[in-house]
Amino acid sequence: MSELQLYLSDTLPPLIVADSIRLLLEDPNRVATEIHAWSTSQYRSGTEIPISDYLFHAVKKIHLMGEFRLVPREPFVNFLVALKRQVVSYCPAEDRELLQVNMDRLGEGTTAFSSPVEVIFRQAGAERRSAKDAPEAGSSAQAFRGIQRFALLLERLGREVGAAGDPSALRSSALTEQVVAAAARNSRDTQELEQSLQRLKELGIDVGTGDLFKALGQSLPGWVLPETVSAATPEHSSLKAMHRIVAQAADPAEGAQRFQQMVKTATDRFNEGSLAQAVAMLDLAERIIAEKEIDPGSAELIRRRGNEALDLERLRKYAESPDQHSQLRRVLNFFLELTPEGLLAELRRELKREKRRLLLLLLEIHGAPARAAAFEKLKPSRIQQVTDQDWYFRRNLLYLLRRIPRPEGPMEEEVDIIIRHTELRFPTPMLKEAIANLGQLKHDRSEQALGGMLRDIEAILLKPGENPYDSKELRLILDRVVAGLARFGTPGARRAVVEHALKRKTELGDTMSRLTELAGQDLSEDPQTVEKLIASLKSNLPFKLLGLVLHQNDQNLAYTVESLSSTPLPAVRQAFEDSLKRFPDLSVARLINKALAGFDQAPQAVVETPVASLAGDLEIFGLPALLQSLAESSLSGALSLKNPNGESFALMLLKGGKLLSCQTGALQGDEAFYQLLERPQPGTFFFSRQADRGAKESATREAPTGLREILPLSLEGMRRYDEFQQARAIVPDDVPLTATSVKATPHPDESDGILLRDLWMTASKGATPLECEASVAADCFRIRRLLVHWVESGALAPA
Structure with a gap:
């Protein structure tokens, strides 16, 4: 009592x-x-x-x-x-x-x-x-409904255990995981959870905390919204359950243990290829730490060592896929050893080249924070003796500065630091990286530093007597210096390149070959440089002697033609045409004709055509994240979704980042949008900035509500997805249903009389939920919600 x-x-x-x-x-x-x-x-x-x-x-x-x-x-x-x-x-x-x-x-x-x-x-x-x-x-009613659903699932599991005879055979079944997840979701406190797990134990299935997190993790959707979403997003029911399990621990030690199990489950999902699910769980872990629901010391220890469970090959695979970088970055930021500071510390001591390449790739994924951290490591005012380990590390830091886009702002300090790394006494690999950096920094001091290096190396190589440096290495460095100067595109830099090339000193290497660094540049605004190159062209042409055509250096001739191939000045055209006229069989005739054809080609008018501005795999991007990205970019156009066979199954039209219309199958508008999130399909997407007029007319026939914000629609679709997955566990896709003597009543949230009539007529005749979805014009969430309501009230029962 x-x-x-x-x-x-x-x-x-x-x-x-x-x-x-x-x-x-x-x-x-x-x-x-x-x-x-x-x-x-x-x-x-x-x-x-x-x-x-x-x-x-x-x-x-x-x-x-x-x-x-x-x-x-x-x-x-x-x-x-x-x-x-x-x-x-x-x-x-x-x-x-x-x-x-x-x-x-x-x-x-x-x-x-x-x-x-x-x-x-x-x-x-x-x-x-x-x-x-x-x-x-409705909170009490929701709690009761959750308990009722758990009882229904438990009843199904009991029947399957009885049929199998061996409970252990069902321990890892999909139904067992659904029952475990339902027990966790529907328990308001530890006592209720233990009572639910006891019911499972009575069936011969013993479930631990790790099993709870595993079942809940596998029930999460395969996508997450991007970090840029500022609105408060509703928490998935499985994440709520995980949060509750950690927060309701009896003491801090147990809370830390449960938190560690949750993080371990996240790494397991990561290793199994479910990146989005891992991200969702680690985002929750971040919130738990921020809300101080776990001992800070324990949380730091877990964050510092948890990355040891990550599979390196899986990590490398994600890192090599640019489409995965935004989600992968959230995983990296959770584990302290994978933050920019942690990765740089490991990079300093790592000896294996392949591992260093992975670390550099992960640092690139971090972007601006990693660049800033690398820059701080390079800041010491004076570089003394450079050890092997130190120069390797510095070269990698310079590599990061070159690879990661530089933020806007003054660059004088960065130029100064890079110049300190261009002393010839430093190892060649580090020198090459510093030179490449200078070539990207469009600053007067960068150009001056490269010009100074060019003169210094020339002087050393041309100086008779003993050379304190390896001549072969210095010539390789010359290649990089000249390339860096050519990229500046200034008259002074170009003249330095041409003057160096025309020296033709064997001690400096193949100087003429370095002229090709000017290929693709229009030198029209630098007539002095053009004049020197034309003179070089003429001096390398063949000449006739006693009726014989004597060739000089055809390779040097080819280098000169390439350097002038994008300069459509009359003087250049005349030099090319005269060369072909005098020597029709010239070895560089093909190069000259190609350049002349380029001169004659008028600039093509830009014609607007339906060009895909974005295309990819739906499974990688995740539809909600993709739509939010398009919304934040305020793009207009058509988004077409195709199944693996290449057949289109949905079309959305966007205007200024807002939804104009949506169509999938027989569904239109919001309901079609929700359907795409409720039952995600594998396939590809294709976004075009210009929608086909016929498709636009078809898709906009029913767009009475005008433009719709993407985020509220996505949040509602994600909520429906969550509830739909729980409903599928109660009324599985392929289970036939039959009417009982209990009168069917409407669901409190469903007022569409036609839907109620059509669905009842179909379901009561033995149809499966999938057959109901195929024959009734409504999204799968509304259909399954009604079917579950009728099963729970006793109006329908599995056949």
């Missing part, structure tokens, strides 16, 4: 008191007496709610035990009839008729109200006399 009192006061959940209620089915009078005593105590607590409402609340709570199938059906029906009759006798005379009417209508609808009980089921027609401090409406 004490358990009954606690249950009526919402202190104990139905599952815990189910056994006690079964024992009391034989004595309805005793139960009625306890209900009267409980109602009287509640009424005396000072509330203005009439005692009849407390009596109704108690009977409703008992009635729910039968609705949730936690007690045998037939004896419960007889028990409930007798209980109602006895409870009415305890009601004040003026309220008896209303109480009797409402008890006869039990199951048709309830309303939530606040009282000393957490939530009290009020009678229809009863006046709400006090509503302050009310809990969220």
Whole structure:
């Protein structure tokens, strides 16, 4: 009886008191007496709610035990009839008729109200006399619905265990994972969770905390919204359950252990190829730390060592796919050893080349923060003796500065630091990286530094006597210096390149070959340089002697032609044409003709054509993230979704980053949009900035609501996805359904009479949920929600 009192006061959940209620089915009078005593105590607590409402609340709570199938059906029906009759006798005379009417209508609808009980089921027609401090409406009903669904899943699992004969064979089955996930989602506290897991244990399936996180992790969607979304996004029910499991630990030590198990599950999902699920769990872990729900020291230890469980090959695979970088960056930022500082520390001590390449790639993925951290490491004012380990590390830091785009702002400090690394005494690999950096920094001091290096190296190589440096290495460095100068594109830099090339000193290497660095540059604004190159062209042409054509250096001739190939000046054209006229069989005739053709080609007018501005794999991007990216970019165009066979299954039109229309199958508008998120399909996407007129007319026939913001639609679609997945566990795709003698009632949130009629006609004739979705024009969430409602109320049952 004490358990009954606690249950009526919402202190104990139905599952815990189910056994006690079964024992009391034989004595309805005793139960009625306890209900009267409980109602009287509640009424005396000072509330203005009439005692009849407390009596109704108690009977409703008992009635729910039968609705949730936690007690045998037939004896419960007889028990409930007798209980109602006895409870009415305890009601004040003026309220008896209303109480009797409402008890006869039990199951048709309830309303939530606040009282000393957490939530009290009020009678229809009863006046709400006090509503302050009310809990969220429907919270109690949602809790009961969750327990009922858990009971239905448990019942299915029990049948499968009985058929299999060996519970261990079902421990890793999809149904077991669904039951475990439902137990975690629907338990409000540790006691309820333990009670639910005990029911599983009675079936021979022992479940630990790690199994809970695994089941919940696998139930998460295969996509996450980008970090740029500023609106508060609703938390997926599985993430809520994980959060609750960690937060409700008995003590800090247990909380840390549960937190570690959750992070371990995230790394497992990462290693198994489910990056989005891992990101969702690690984002939750970040929030738990930020909300100080776990000991900071324990959290830091887990974050510092948790990355050891990540599979390096899987990490490399994600790192080599640019489409995955935005999600991968969130994983890297969680683990301290994978932040820019952690990666740079490991890069300094790592000896294996392949591992260093991976570390550099991960640092590139971090972007600006990694560049800033690398820059700080290069800042010491003076470089003394450079050890092997140090120069390797410095070269890698310079590599990062070159690879990661530089932010806007003054560059003088960076130029100064790079110049310090261009001393010839440093190892050649580090020198080459410093030179490449200078070539990217468009600054006067960079150009001056490269010009100075060019002159210094020339002087060393041309100086007779002993050379303190390796001549071969210096010539390789010359290649980089000249290339860096050519990239500047300034008259002074180009002249330095040409003057160096025309020296033709063997000690400097093949100087003429370095002229090709000017290929692709229009030198029209530098006539002095053009004049020197034309003179070089003429000096390298063949000449006739005694009727014979004598060739000079054809390779040097080719280098000169390439350097002038993008300079359409009349003087250049004349030199090329004269060369072909004098020597039709010239070895560089093909190069000259190609250049002349380029001169003659008029600039083509830009024609706007439907060009895909974005295309890729839906599984990699995730539809919500893709749509949010298009919305944030304020793009207009058509987004076409295709299945793996290349067949289009959806078309969206966007205008200024907002949804103009959406179509998939027979569905249009918002419902079509939700369908795409509720039941994601594999395939590819193709975004074109110009929509085909025919497709536009077709897709916009039903766009009465005008432009719609993407984010609210995505959030609603994600909520529906969550509920749809839970509904699929209750009513699986391929299970035929059949009507019972119980009358079907509408779902409280569904007002479409045509949908109710069509779906009932289809489902009641033995159709499966998938067949219902194929024949009824509605999104799968609304269809499955109705089917679950009818199964829970007993109007439908598995065939």
